[in-house]
Amino acid sequence: MSTVAPVAASSVAALPASSHPLLRGAIFPTLLRLSVPNMVAMGMAVLVAVAETYYVGRLGTTALAAMALVFPLAMLTQMMSNGAMGSGVSSAISRALGGGDKDKASALAVHAIVIGGVVGVLYSLLFVLCGAVFYRWLGGQGQVLQAATDFGSVLFSGAVLVWLCNTLASVVRGTGNMKLPSAILFGVSMVQIAIGGGLGLGLGPFPRWGMQGVALGNIVAMALAVVLLLWYLLRGQDKLQLRGHGAALSWPMFKDILRVGAFACISPVQTSLAALIFTGMVARLGPQALAGYGIGQRLEFLLIPIAFGVGVAAVPMVGMAMGAGQVQRARSVAWMGGWLAAAILAVLGLLVLIWPSAWSGIFTQDAQVLAYANLYLRTVGPVFGLFGMGLVLYFASLGAGYVRGPVLAGTVRLAVVMAGGAWLMLGGAASVHALFILVAVAMALYGVCTAWVVWRTPWQRS
Template sequence: MSFQEPDAPVIAPVGRAASAALIRSRRTRRFLEGPIGPTLARLAAPNAIAMFVQAAMSISEAYFAGRMGVTALAGLALVFPLVMLTQALSAGAMGGAISSAIARALGAENTERASGLVVVAWILAVAIACLSAVLMALFGRGIFTLLGNEGDAMRAALAYAAIFFPGCVSLWMCHSTLSVIRGTGNMFTPALMLVLVSAGSIPLSGAFGLGWGPFPALGIAGLALGMVLAYGIGAIAALAYVLTGRAGLSLREGPIRPSPALFADILRVGLSASFNSALTILTIVMMVGIVARFGEAALAGYGLGARLEFLMIPIVFGIGAAMTSMVGANIGAGKRDRGLAIAWTGSFAAATIIGAIGLLLAFMPDLWLRIFLDPAQAEPLAVGRAYFRTVAPFYFFFGLGLALYFASQGAGRMMWPVVGSICRILLAIGGVWAFVNLTDLGVRGVFIAIAIGMLAYGVVIAMAVRVSRWK
């Protein structure tokens, strides 16, 4: 199967690399000169489709876990924030830093630097994946214990983690390589590959988890195995695309030496972005730990609400990835005002989409909850409904802050998104302490604190970008 963009000409194999480089140059020129709205929409459309398919993958995983029982759902709720942290770091934080660095290099017409950044991106992906696997092996049980669960739910979470984290190098290599391709302005190919990966993960996870046909029923561990295998296939396809020159970057013209400056270019943005993502995930992890103290049924109900909150991240990523590359190219070319215009256009579009989803579920939470829960599971349903009615109306601000985070990655200015995340976690934790200890609101008090944190997150980042203008 070919992953060539629809508007690309038919290319003879001999001239494929040179023609790909020309197409890549034309994409960069569109970033710098094309009308903002239509260009952004064209770039974001394939990403958005891919993210919706990824959302379907996540929904199917929760559905399969639901067929295994409340304990499996509770275990998935415990491990899911750490899985999403891996996704957020590989695709959004470090992935966005990779796209941004390559886009800025191409905006400055430095193709040699862009090629060097590709190799650096792969080195970082393997190193971080190995580090995360080691850390989880050493501290996984302690993390789940801190979250307040030492029973069957923790054992389910550990079974999932035992497969996912040793295999997460497949996610890191897949997302890092797709980020390289996005940095060249090609959004179609990464989107298509993610669609195929996500579509393949669903039947693989179901087969290994529930034992379809000749496959063994591995339970919750099988869900992780299906995802890891699908991303491994995607990583191989993405690597082949780049190494054969189809991304428009040549890695064969001479020896590429990964210099400290190239590592610094990615890590300067990537570490700040990773810290920001970690704060976002930490906020939800801490809420999971607090809700776990209200019982397994409450944890299962909140876990379904938190899962949708996590799914807002890949939905915003659909627009955010396009903004990262567009803003990066314009910043590299010295067009700051145009970069800001791109940021505001895309961020308000993303916030509007996320806000509309939130309002819908605030009024009709069972549209989501009944996918996973039966009417007889009254307590998890009640907790899930309370979550959506309290938190979902504030999804607009979460979407606004998150989209500006992606735009700020493109600009290489990550201070204010980090400040926004710090404000969010401090207000959420402080609010939880106050509402749980000083009122009789119970778990609903936790949800009110989450909503306050979301509001602060969006408002702080938006005001900071408007005032500072990334200077």
């Protein structure tokens, strides 16, 4: 397979190359330069996840099992607001800037904030009011169900702040500025670790509020990030001026964001639904199996932020190139980003294959839970690279405005999970190892199918 797919001839003549550095710099160095700040920020997000799981692990196996029920829905918040809708925001703004229309980019920013606020409120209401129903569907019972409900009620009450934070960060990234949102997210992650640990375990002057205290750390951090990002955008820069006062809302502006972002939201829903199905199946094999799967699954979900570091850098590069008519450059960015993420995650997969306890041993010393977690990592680790390539090509496709193919690849993954899971459960062949093998097969298929559809889909400048 060629690393650069054939490019269809555009019916519109390419515009002259812009002076913007994303359109004239060498592709790989520029992509790497943009990716590094995101990787650093996402590395801090990994540290937050490790710290929170460590805090909850200190509260016992019941708390770990409860966190395993809530975690897929919490990650769905991030994937929808940051990876899907957020990339739709960055894509629209970068395409406008690539075409030389700063006024449109500024108007799109205002519309993006409205979308983030409205969807965030609806998301908070859904998971605060109906969270217990979802956790029960996943197999939560007794003390585990109660702990998950209490934890989720506090955590999802701040979901609107997560949506606003990621929307504002995506607006800034759409201008090609990766350093500022990464620096802000890095800083507030440190705040989250300190406050979540302090309130969760009762460290220093903090009261001991258990899992609810860990959730409050997330809310405080997101509120701080929203204030800082909004201040930066209102202060103004030469690339985009956020003018909230007197801005007229219009459907064409909403449509420019939603035609990519809304459709892209199907992909994280598919990913989380696949995880929820697996969580429900594993939950029926006992709390130790669920806790072990939760530890291993947490690393799988952390692959998404790592690939996000590369993918979110590709979005404005691809978007601006498409807006300026440089379709060949856009496709080269997509494939270089895909191979870069594949290499990074393949190394990570090799490490957990050889030393799985380096991850799972952080969170538990229960021998049975540790054995399940290590089994998961050894089974799934070898396909991390393929999964990473698929994720970055998904992000690059959002930048180009071609999201249908990668979403269909996610549909293939979900179909394999549903069909394979039903066959194992109904046929009486369900075992922890068999379910983990199914996870690996579904992840590998996602990467292969996404690469195939991007290779086969011609991109054209609108």
